Amino acid sequence: xxxxxxxxxxVKKPGASVKVSCKASGYTFTSFDINWVRQATGQGLEWxxxxxxxxxxxxxxxxxxxxxxxxxxxxxxxxxMELSSLRSEDTAVYYCARGPVxxxxxxxxDVWGKGTTVTVSS
Amino acid sequence: DxxxxxxxxSLSASVGDRVTITCRASQTxxxxxxxxxxxxxxxxxxxxxxxxxxQNGVPxxxxxxxxxxxxxxxxxxxxPEDFAGYxxxxxxxxxxxxxxxxxxxxx
Numbered sequence: 001x002x003x004x005x006x007x008x009x010x011v012k013k014p015g016a017s018v019k020v021s022c023k024a025s026g027y028t029f030t031s032f033d034i035n036w037v038r039q040a041t042g043q044g045l046e047w048x049x050x051x052x053x054x055x056x057x058x059x060x061x062x063x064x065x066x067x068x069x070x071x072x073x074x075x076x077x078x079x080x081m082e083l084s085s086l087r088s089e090d091t092a093v094y095y096c097a098r099g100p101v102x103x104x105x106x107x108x109x110d111v112w113g114k115g116t117t118v119t120v121s122s
Numbered sequence: 123d124x125x126x127x128x129x130x131x132s133l134s135a136s137v138g139d140r141v142t143i144t145c146r147a148s149q150t151x152x153x154x155x156x157x158x159x160x161x162x163x164x165x166x167x168x169x170x171x172x173x174x175x176x177q178n179g180v181p182x183x184x185x186x187x188x189x190x191x192x193x194x195x196x197x198x199x200x201x202p203e204d205f206a207g208y209x210x211x212x213x214x215x216x217x218x219x220x221x222x223x224x225x226x227x228x229x
Binding site: 035038044045046048049050059061062063064095097105106107108109110112114115 | 123153154155158160164165166167168171172175177210211213216217218219220221222223
């Protein structure tokens, strides 16, 4: 079935970078966008940006523009999200989520990874 | 950025109750509104997209309505698995912002 499998938990020091992976299976990876959403403990959902796996085009939320990079490897159907200059406020669960098929008039996220916990601590 | 405001922030109800959650956008978003349910420790699950379209496999007790700036999610008869968090999200323009969430608790 269609699924997104994310990499394991990470512990990083302030100022470091983290790279989270998201491997797609059960569907054509290049036909659907990949979004990244994060959630701090006990807090709400925060959309970080999306990437088109076919073209590599990205659209980042302004808040993360200077620190986030979304990439992909089409040969392994894997998307990546790298966040740099980490600070304690970046401690959160990071989710990848699939956008709709190309041409769909409405945008939504219908398949989600289980999340990757990133802890930033000295 | 478009701000999304949900109400209430928390809600107590019983199994079998009918409940409604409201979401308001800071500007018109047509019908570009999605609803998600998130159980504790799990990823969000898409319930409703395009304001009123039921996602495949989602029970018919869930329904959505609204357009422009005001939207509602209604659960017609609460089941035990519905006691969870609910989030609206606008997909009219990026950044695709979420509401702050509504926590639905057992009375």
